[in-house]
Amino acid sequence: MAEQKSIIIIDDHPLFREGLKTIISRDDRFKVVGEAGSGHEGLEMTKRLKPDLVVVDISLPDQSGIQLTRDLRRHFSETKILIVSMHSKIDYIAEAFQAGATGYVVKESASERLLQGLKSVAKGDYYLDSSVSHAVVENLMKSPLKAAKITDADYATLTPREQEVMRFLAEGLSSKAVAEKLFISPKTVENHRANIMNKLGLHSTIELVRYAAKLGLIDVDLWKD
């Protein structure tokens, strides 16, 4: 860790850049090797200087810092990116990390935070400063995984009757209940259901409900009241 990490600052406010530089220079493990006032300029400079880190303001005159992050990420995957933003809203944060940022610090934070963030990011760790509430992070962590991509193309392959059955099932009716509604045997409904699941690649009732929700077949917002 004797070596200094090179940093480029990309922000359109010179004063703010100056502030960042001052803060960063407090830690001799970092060295600001360049500054840019726009996304384009920043991209050029990154190409030329190949810095270890880039500090990017989320709002730039010519393009968003998010977009710049994506570009940087694509062309210089080794360069770590720390987003500096005035927003602590979840949308921005989520977008930033999706775009490939490794850290996120809000402008209102203490200077300590910035250095902390730089240190973490320099190591390749993810960093998110504390102005972000626990609730937000908790929520971010709530999405499990699995994709199971769903196209309504598949739904279109269902026969009319199958679609009809599916709507009832999606509303939470049991096979028996659907059968009564349609004046057919529960057995038939179950067969329809099996065919539906097969065609759509589903494996449980709840997946069926989610699928239906995605297609707008049912309105899950109604559940909340």
Add this chain to the structure above:
Amino acid sequence: MAEQKSIIIIDDHPLFREGLKTIISRDDRFKVVGEAGSGHEGLEMTKRLKPDLVVVDISLPDQSGIQLTRDLRRHFSETKILIVSMHSKIDYIAEAFQAGATGYVVKESASERLLQGLKSVAKGDYYLDSSVSHAVVENLMKSPLKAAKITDADYATLTPREQEVMRFLAEGLSSKAVAEKLFISPKTVENHRANIMNKLGLHSTIELVRYAAKLGLIDVDLWKD
């Protein structure tokens, strides 16, 4: 920062505890004031010593570190929790943060990481070390949403275990899947489920899901994407 932060280490392997202690003592901003070899012991010690930080191994003999995190969080909301884990799988990480952890470090990481994590966590920042791939974080960040408040009289009558089971069920896991997650028999899960349904007056899986959606236990908006 003149004051030292007090730390308790909760891990069932004395050797590993020793290692942690050595690493932590390298930084004089931290002081290990206690060690525990089990969740229960750790909880007691925390009650007694009120440390600033608790370092928790994710796998403990008597209960999971996740569960311990929840308990600690509930009783000592000021105490920050850093999870140390041998797993870098997304499930564990997400669970840890949901449970209320503020940091997550894998055991294979360099000692630097631990200190880095402690420093961040001590400030209240969230920390997640770099053995976690970018893809994982990107995945975690895929869900923007709002806070969830659980305020329901009936839901409160559920035992902690029942609530835990309910959350999994609401996410669409089968009894068997929940059983595997909790390392108990599917039979037990089914009994829990039956009790839950009874207490809440529900009669089908989908009603349970709707109930959970209403409480904000799950976010159905996620289904739409």
Add this chain to the structure above:
DNA sequence: CCATGGATCGGGAAGTTATCCCGAATATTA
């Protein structure tokens, strides 16, 4: 006309899951 194929309807059998009722082993609390 009638063969073809899709859609709808249902049965049978085997496997899986739910339901209800019970008891045992631990906490927790009085």
Add this chain to the structure above:
DNA sequence: TAATATTCGGGATAACTTCCCGATCCATGG
């Protein structure tokens, strides 16, 4: 320590799922 609550799981039966099968109807094209 006694009483209570919680967690865990077994057993028996009912219910549901799954897979495979066949019957009917109906539109289409040879």
